[in-house]
Amino acid sequence: MIKPVTPDAEFSIRELSLEFGVTPRTLRFYEQKGMIHPQRRGAARVYSASDRARVDLILRGKRVGFALDEIKEILDLEAIDRGGRERLEPAITRFEERIRVLQRQREDVDRAIAELQAGLEWMRERLEDREPPDEVKRRARAFEALAAARLEPWTGLPADQS
Numbered sequence: 266m267i268k269p270v271t272p273d274a275e276f277s278i279r280e281l282s283l284e285f286g287v288t289p290r291t292l293r294f295y296e297q298k299g300m301i302h303p304q305r306r307g308a309a310r311v312y313s314a315s316d317r318a319r320v321d322l323i324l325r326g327k328r329v330g331f332a333l334d335e336i337k338e339i340l341d342l343e344a345i346d347r348g349g350r351e352r353l354e355p356a357i358t359r360f361e362e363r364i365r366v367l368q369r370q371r372e373d374v375d376r377a378i379a380e381l382q383a384g385l386e387w388m389r390e391r392l393e394d395r396e397p398p399d400e401v402k403r404r405a406r407a408f409e410a411l412a413a414a415r416l417e418p419w420t421g422l423p424a425d426q427s
Contacts, residue, residue: 276312278303285320295323300337329367335359384408 278289295301296310301319303310312320319340326336338345338356345352383404390397397405 270314270317272314274314274317276317278310278312281312281317281320284317285324287320287324292320295320298333298337300333300340330370331363335363380404380408380411 276284278292281287281292282289292301292303292310292312296303300323301312301316303312303316305311322340323333323336326339327333331339338359342356345356383401387397387401387405387408390401
């Protein structure tokens with residue numbers, strides 16, 4: 266059972282591992298990298314609500330493609346601020362570039378979802394033995410061309426002969 270998250274909440278390595286679906290070794294690695302800072306009680310690690318929030322941010326950052334060093338930099342914004350202009354300006358540039366990359370990835374994902382939805386709609390129309398609308402046909406042809414182009418390296422056939 267996961268404890269309610271209050272500012273003074275404490276968690277064991279096992280609790281955080283189970284909650285976030287990571288191994289204890291992963292949490293120890295994040296500690297070694299200086300990304301989380303559990304207290305010690307004897308040999309046991311005791312994680313604070315702040316450590317828990319940091320683990321959540323680390324995993325979220327990884328899901329969107331940030332490297333651990335980039336995530337650490339985000340987590341350490343306070344230290345960047347103390348570093349003055351010479352640390353803030355490069356950090357701002359890196360953050361802006363990462364935002365642009367993520368926006369491009371989001372656009373790619375949105376286009377891929379739209380094409381998959383068109384393909385799905387086309388397949389459902391075929392199952393119902395109805396003639397799909399021209400727009401669905403156009404999007405399905407684009408989906409088929411994309412699929413054929415992606416299969417070409419495996420089949421050895423040009424996209425138009427798959």
